[in-house]
Amino acid sequence: MALVVQKYGGSSIGSPERIRRVAERVVATRAAGHDVVVVASAMGDTTDELLDMANRVSRGPGPARELDMLLTSGERISNALLAIALTDLGHPACSLSGPQAGVFTTPEHGHARIVDVLPTRVRQELDRGQVVLVAGFQGLCKDTDDVTTLGRGGSDTTAVALAGALHADVCEIYTDVDGVCTADPRVVPTARLLDRVSYAQMLELAAHGAKVLMPRSVEYARRQDVTIHVRSSFTDRPGTLVTTQEPEMEKPAVTAIAHDRSVALVSVTGVPDEDPARSARVFRVLADAGVEVDMPVHKSSRGRVDLSFAVARGAASTAVGALHAAAEEIGFAAVTSDHHVGTVSVVGAGLCADVTATVCETFAALPARIRLLTTSELRISVLCGEGELDRAVRALHEVFELSAGRVGEVATVYAGTGRGW
Amino acid sequence: MALVVQKYGGSSIGSPERIRRVAERVVATRAAGHDVVVVASAMGDTTDELLDMANRVSRGPGPARELDMLLTSGERISNALLAIALTDLGHPACSLSGPQAGVFTTPEHGHARIVDVLPTRVRQELDRGQVVLVAGFQGLCKDTDDVTTLGRGGSDTTAVALAGALHADVCEIYTDVDGVCTADPRVVPTARLLDRVSYAQMLELAAHGAKVLMPRSVEYARRQDVTIHVRSSFTDRPGTLVTTQEPEMEKPAVTAIAHDRSVALVSVTGVPDEDPARSARVFRVLADAGVEVDMPVHKSSRGRVDLSFAVARGAASTAVGALHAAAEEIGFAAVTSDHHVGTVSVVGAGLCADVTATVCETFAALPARIRLLTTSELRISVLCGEGELDRAVRALHEVFELSAGRVGEVATVYAGTGRGW
Incomplete structure (x- = not known):
C-alpha cells in the first residue's frame, strides 16, 4: 500500500461533471489499495470571477490580506464538492483548508512561501480510512493568524510540500496535457512523451517555456526528494516521472x-569601458527593480561595452525605465528593447x-x-x-x-x- | 462613542453595487464617531448556488461536514468584498472568519449552537482603528477543529452573540423591510411601523409568521440583554428597537x-378515553419524530378524545406518518391533515x-x-x-x-x- 498525493488543476475540475470524473479516478486509486491525499485548485475560472467582483466593489486592486481571504474560498469550494462527490461514491472523505492541513507560511499575502508543513490532522483522517482533500494554494501565517496564498503555481507547491511532509510515495500532478514532451506538440506534431526526466532538466524546461510545471514546485520537489508524476486527468496515458535519477550514459543526451515566446531582448550599448563598476551597475539597477535577467551577453570593443540580455516581456518597460533613470551614473549611449523575439x-x-x-x-x-x-x-x-x-x-x-x-x-x-x- | 454591531442580510449585499452602498452606510456610522463590527451573510443566492453544485456532484444531500465547508465560503467572500470596498473608501477594514472571530459552537454540522464567543481578535482589530467584518452563520467546533454552520437565521444569531460578547451598545439588523410593523403591509396597507417592541412580544411575532427576525436570535438577545435595532438597508427610516422595556400601561394593549400561511392542521380522532396514556402517546410520538406542535386542542366526549393541532406545513406528512406507525398502541379512529389553513x-x-x-x-x-x-x-x-x-x-x-x-x-x-x- 502506497501513499499517493494527487493534485488536480482548475481545468480538471472545471464543472460538476469533471469533479465526478476526478472523484472516480480517486476511487480507482483507493481501489488499488492506496491511501490518497488530494490537493485541488479552485474550479475553472473561479479565481478570475472573484477578482472581477473585487474590481467591481473597489477602484484599486484591494488590500492583499482581503484578496487572500476572498480567493482562498475558491479552493474550499472545490475541495468540499470533491469530498461530497467521493462520499456519494461510497468513499468517506474529509476536506481540509490549508490551515487545517497544517500548511504554514510567511506573512506575505498573495505570494507567501511555505515555511512548515505539519500534517497531523491529515494523518489522523488517513488513519480513519478517509480520503483527505486539502485546499491548495493557501496556508496560515502563524504570527498573524491570517490566511495567505502562495501565488502562481501555489497548488502544485502545496501538493509537493504535503507529499514531502507525509513521506508520500509519489506526488501525481494531474493536468490537461499528457505529461512532459520532447517539445510542445502544437509546434512539433511528432513530439514524444518523456517517461522520466530529472529534477535539474525539468527545472531548465520549466524555467524556459514548458508550462506544465512551475519551477518553484520542481525546486521544492528536488529539495524534499519527492517524485512528481505528471499525468493527464482526461486520459489514462502513463505520463512523466520527475525524479532524482539521471539516465546513466556517457555521451551527451538531449x-x-x-x-x-514571452521574452524581450534588452540592449545597453556604449557603456564606457574604463570603469567596470558601470556595467556592474546595469545589473544592480535591474535587480533592484525586481527584473530577472536571462542570457546576459557582455561584449567589449574599442573602449565601449555593449550588454544584451533577455527579460520577461512584461518586465521590459520596467527594465528600460530603471536603466534610463540611472542613465547618468551608467553613462550608456543607448538602451533598446525588442519584443519580437523568442x-x-x-x-x-x-x-x-x-x-x-x-x-x-x-x-x-x-x-x-x-x-x-x-x-x-x-x-x-x-x-x-x-x-x-x-x-x-x-x-x-x-x-x-x-x-x-x-x-x-x-x-x-x-x-x-x-x-x- | 458607541460600539455598533451591524448585520446585513443576503439581499442587502446581493450585488457589487449593493456592497458599495452598504460600505457607504458603514462609513457614515464611523463618521458619526462609532466603532463598527459588521456581520454579513452570503451574497444573494450564493448559498442556493453552492447547494445546487453539491446536488450536481452527488445523488444525495452530501455529508453535513462538507456542506458546512462549502457553504461557509459564501460569507467569507461577501465579507472580504465588503472589506475591500471599505478600504477603497479610505476606511481600513479586516474581515474575519467565524473561527477567527472566536465564535465557538457545538459539533452539529448544519445546525450548530453557539457555546462561546471570545472576540479577542475582534477587539484587537477595533483597537487598531479597523472596521471589523465577521462572517456570519459560522463558527468553529473546538473539539473537532471543524467549521460549523448555525442553520437558519444564523447570521442574525452571530451578530447578536458578538454584540453580547463585546458589550456593544446596539445590534443593528439591516434587512429589506423598514422594521417591525403592526401587520404585514402587503396584507394591510395601513400597517404602521413599530418604533419599539419587547423581546417577549417579538418572540411571539417571530414564532407566528413575522419573518423579519428569527425567534432564535431574539431569544439570544433577550438572554444577553442586547438591544436589537431592525432597519432597512435601502432607506433611512428609523426602524424598530427590540428591547427589554415594556411600555407602561395598565389596560390590555395589542x-x-x-x-x-406555512402551517397545516392535523387531527387525530376517536382515541379511546379510558386510558390518558393514549393521548399523551400522540404527543410523544410527534416529539420523537421532531415535529413541533402548536395550538393543541384536546376535546373529550362520549368516551372518545379528539386531538387537533397545528404543525409546520412541511412537517405534516412526517407527523401523519409517525402517527400511523403508532396506530395500534394509540388506537385512534382516524388521522387527517388539512394544508389549506393559516x-x-x-x-x-x-x-x-x-x-x-x-x-x-x-x-x-x-x-x-x-x-x-x-x-x-x-x-x-x-x-x-x-x-x-x-x-x-x-x-x-x-x-x-x-x-x-x-x-x-x-x-x-x-x-x-x-x-x-
Missing part, C-alpha cells in the same frame, strides 16, 4: 526542446561543444540569425526572432532525433487547450 | 397582528378575556370559521381557512385600531421583495 532551449545532460556546434549549424541551415546564445551543462539557449522560433524548434527536434518515430513510440494526441505542454 | 395571531401585553371576545366577534362578523383558538397573556392565535386569512388579518388590525392614521403616523412604503414584514 532530452527536449523548450521554447518561450528563446529556444536545448535541454539535456552533459551538453558539450559538439552540441553547441550542432545548434549553431542548425540555425545556419534554416537560415535564422542567432541574436544571443548561452550554454551550460544542462541547457543551450538561443534568442532569435519570434517569427523564426517555430522553425527552429522543429529543426532542433529533428536534428537531435527526438521524434516519436525515432525511438519507436507513438506520438501523443493533444487536446490543444492552449495550456502548457 | 401591539401587532402576525399571520402564518394562523392569525394577536400579539400584545396583558391580553384578557375581553380581547379574546373581540377576536371571536371579529371572526363572527366576517364571517369566518375558527378551527382552533389558543390564548396566552401575550398572544391569541386563531387557525382558520387559508382563504379567510387576509380578511381576518385586516379586520383584526382595524378593530384593534393599529393603523397608521389612528395614531397619526405615516404608513410605510414597502419595497415588497417578498421577504418578511
Whole structure:
C-alpha cells in the first residue's frame, strides 16, 4: 500500500461533471489499495470571477490580506464538492483548508512561501480510512493568524510540500496535457512523451517555456526528494516521472526542446569601458527593480561595452525605465528593447561543444540569425526572432532525433487547450 | 462613542453595487464617531448556488461536514468584498472568519449552537482603528477543529452573540423591510411601523409568521440583554428597537397582528378515553419524530378524545406518518391533515378575556370559521381557512385600531421583495 498525493488543476475540475470524473479516478486509486491525499485548485475560472467582483466593489486592486481571504474560498469550494462527490461514491472523505492541513507560511499575502508543513490532522483522517482533500494554494501565517496564498503555481507547491511532509510515495500532478514532451506538440506534431526526466532538466524546461510545471514546485520537489508524476486527468496515458535519477550514459543526451515566446531582448550599448563598476551597475539597477535577467551577453570593443540580455516581456518597460533613470551614473549611449523575439532551449545532460556546434549549424541551415546564445551543462539557449522560433524548434527536434518515430513510440494526441505542454 | 454591531442580510449585499452602498452606510456610522463590527451573510443566492453544485456532484444531500465547508465560503467572500470596498473608501477594514472571530459552537454540522464567543481578535482589530467584518452563520467546533454552520437565521444569531460578547451598545439588523410593523403591509396597507417592541412580544411575532427576525436570535438577545435595532438597508427610516422595556400601561394593549400561511392542521380522532396514556402517546410520538406542535386542542366526549393541532406545513406528512406507525398502541379512529389553513395571531401585553371576545366577534362578523383558538397573556392565535386569512388579518388590525392614521403616523412604503414584514 502506497501513499499517493494527487493534485488536480482548475481545468480538471472545471464543472460538476469533471469533479465526478476526478472523484472516480480517486476511487480507482483507493481501489488499488492506496491511501490518497488530494490537493485541488479552485474550479475553472473561479479565481478570475472573484477578482472581477473585487474590481467591481473597489477602484484599486484591494488590500492583499482581503484578496487572500476572498480567493482562498475558491479552493474550499472545490475541495468540499470533491469530498461530497467521493462520499456519494461510497468513499468517506474529509476536506481540509490549508490551515487545517497544517500548511504554514510567511506573512506575505498573495505570494507567501511555505515555511512548515505539519500534517497531523491529515494523518489522523488517513488513519480513519478517509480520503483527505486539502485546499491548495493557501496556508496560515502563524504570527498573524491570517490566511495567505502562495501565488502562481501555489497548488502544485502545496501538493509537493504535503507529499514531502507525509513521506508520500509519489506526488501525481494531474493536468490537461499528457505529461512532459520532447517539445510542445502544437509546434512539433511528432513530439514524444518523456517517461522520466530529472529534477535539474525539468527545472531548465520549466524555467524556459514548458508550462506544465512551475519551477518553484520542481525546486521544492528536488529539495524534499519527492517524485512528481505528471499525468493527464482526461486520459489514462502513463505520463512523466520527475525524479532524482539521471539516465546513466556517457555521451551527451538531449532530452527536449523548450521554447518561450514571452521574452524581450534588452540592449545597453556604449557603456564606457574604463570603469567596470558601470556595467556592474546595469545589473544592480535591474535587480533592484525586481527584473530577472536571462542570457546576459557582455561584449567589449574599442573602449565601449555593449550588454544584451533577455527579460520577461512584461518586465521590459520596467527594465528600460530603471536603466534610463540611472542613465547618468551608467553613462550608456543607448538602451533598446525588442519584443519580437523568442528563446529556444536545448535541454539535456552533459551538453558539450559538439552540441553547441550542432545548434549553431542548425540555425545556419534554416537560415535564422542567432541574436544571443548561452550554454551550460544542462541547457543551450538561443534568442532569435519570434517569427523564426517555430522553425527552429522543429529543426532542433529533428536534428537531435527526438521524434516519436525515432525511438519507436507513438506520438501523443493533444487536446490543444492552449495550456502548457 | 458607541460600539455598533451591524448585520446585513443576503439581499442587502446581493450585488457589487449593493456592497458599495452598504460600505457607504458603514462609513457614515464611523463618521458619526462609532466603532463598527459588521456581520454579513452570503451574497444573494450564493448559498442556493453552492447547494445546487453539491446536488450536481452527488445523488444525495452530501455529508453535513462538507456542506458546512462549502457553504461557509459564501460569507467569507461577501465579507472580504465588503472589506475591500471599505478600504477603497479610505476606511481600513479586516474581515474575519467565524473561527477567527472566536465564535465557538457545538459539533452539529448544519445546525450548530453557539457555546462561546471570545472576540479577542475582534477587539484587537477595533483597537487598531479597523472596521471589523465577521462572517456570519459560522463558527468553529473546538473539539473537532471543524467549521460549523448555525442553520437558519444564523447570521442574525452571530451578530447578536458578538454584540453580547463585546458589550456593544446596539445590534443593528439591516434587512429589506423598514422594521417591525403592526401587520404585514402587503396584507394591510395601513400597517404602521413599530418604533419599539419587547423581546417577549417579538418572540411571539417571530414564532407566528413575522419573518423579519428569527425567534432564535431574539431569544439570544433577550438572554444577553442586547438591544436589537431592525432597519432597512435601502432607506433611512428609523426602524424598530427590540428591547427589554415594556411600555407602561395598565389596560390590555395589542401591539401587532402576525399571520402564518406555512402551517397545516392535523387531527387525530376517536382515541379511546379510558386510558390518558393514549393521548399523551400522540404527543410523544410527534416529539420523537421532531415535529413541533402548536395550538393543541384536546376535546373529550362520549368516551372518545379528539386531538387537533397545528404543525409546520412541511412537517405534516412526517407527523401523519409517525402517527400511523403508532396506530395500534394509540388506537385512534382516524388521522387527517388539512394544508389549506393559516394562523392569525394577536400579539400584545396583558391580553384578557375581553380581547379574546373581540377576536371571536371579529371572526363572527366576517364571517369566518375558527378551527382552533389558543390564548396566552401575550398572544391569541386563531387557525382558520387559508382563504379567510387576509380578511381576518385586516379586520383584526382595524378593530384593534393599529393603523397608521389612528395614531397619526405615516404608513410605510414597502419595497415588497417578498421577504418578511
